[in-house]
Amino acid sequence: MANENSPEPSYTLYVYYTRYSSWGVRAQLILEYFNIPYKVQYFNYTIPALTPPHELTTLPVLDVSPAPGAIASSSEEESPLRIPDSLAIAEFLADQHPEKNLWPADPQLRALARVAAAQMHSGFAALRDAYPSNFVSRFTGPGIPFPEAVAKDVAKLLALWHRVRVASSKRLRELGETDQGFLCGGFSIADAFFWPVLWRLRSYNVPLAGSTDEARKWMATMWNHPVMKAQGKEYFRQARDSQSHFGVYDDLFKATSDVTSGTFSEDWVFDGDIA
Template sequence: MDYYAIPYKPMISSLEQSTSLSHSRLVPALSVPLPDNPIQITDSLAILEFLAESHPDLPLWPRDRALRALARSAVARMHSGLCRALQTTYHTNFLGRYTGNVPLSAEARVEVERVLALWGELRRETARRLGELGGEDGGFLCGEFGIVDSFFWPVLWRFRSYGLPLVSATPEALAWMKQMWSDPKMREIQRDYHRQGERPETAIPAYDDIFKDLSDVQYSWFPEDWEFYA
């Protein structure tokens, strides 16, 4: 929503307060004041699909049918557990930085290689398809920034936060990562995360320094001016 300046009123509160405001007690939640039937949507993909339907002028899904199918397939894979081990073991921590001997399970390592391969495949196929069509390639997974990029955004953060290995990343995958970290609008979103991190009600203690019992793992915060190099 921030990337395309879709208007909304954010409600930033503690996790306990957020879940109490959600009808399903799950977050994220989007409350939509439809004139005839106000609704609340509490699944990330359902929220994004609603936004895509509400803003057909935006390229939330690729305009090309073939690329749209690829984007939907990638999002469906992610939504159905492509990175389950990464999600359950390595919590989303937008500011935290782990260095040292960060443990990586065999299952998580497989998921790392799998998602890196997927990012590379999407970029290669997108470049090929847009080349055929003579379309402009914005460097995102399927050309322009869209739902597929936003869906893998939390996974990309885990690569940064936990120093996940990039040894199997193709040049195409690395180029997408660079695009995501350096895009001006994404940089602004990252700065907003730092502002949110300064608010005590946004802290989730269970997500901070999850390897504090390991003496060879260090925990700190990333500087706001951090840049991606590979």
């Protein structure tokens, strides 16, 4: 366990505005949920003055500056460690803060969480391609596409949540530990990785037919938790800033007459269904 009295490195997270960012928002949620201090710099690739510099073209990126008093390297000025990719960032933070259990402490639960996060990190391409991440906007109507490939991805997603919750509940009972309702009991990197796909289901009014009680209870745990609600307020705060606007996402169905575009209210609550 890390020495709580020892100086810690400082973190700066470089991301696109997180109300649209399916990759960067994962890293931000991990930092927020586990109360890891950090600074954030937002970018907007649709506004020339707010595009990231060349060395930050692939976001998110976490810069890690040495802790005050750390042993200096042979170079005169220590460059920060620069970590791209949401999963690499998550793994680095888990290694740096083992006392916070970013992954479950139990090996079996940890394996379940890692498998789930890896599947989200590399899979569900049809769902991702059809529905860009957009937390604030709400699209309804028969013109929203729901092709077979997307329907299959949604079914796989709901089945995955069901399997992980059932297996985790069983393991937690064996361990005699409290089940907090997240994928593997307590909140972990796995939950953070599925946070933006929850938006997609909400923003595009995706049918949840076939979802089990276990899957819906996990969704409710995520949507109604104070940390996720606080993050939601941050996305609405961003929406009030014109610099954060990504027209390509907000105007996705602008020319489609049978889709109604609007926004959610900040006090929206998941009650077992999206509509």
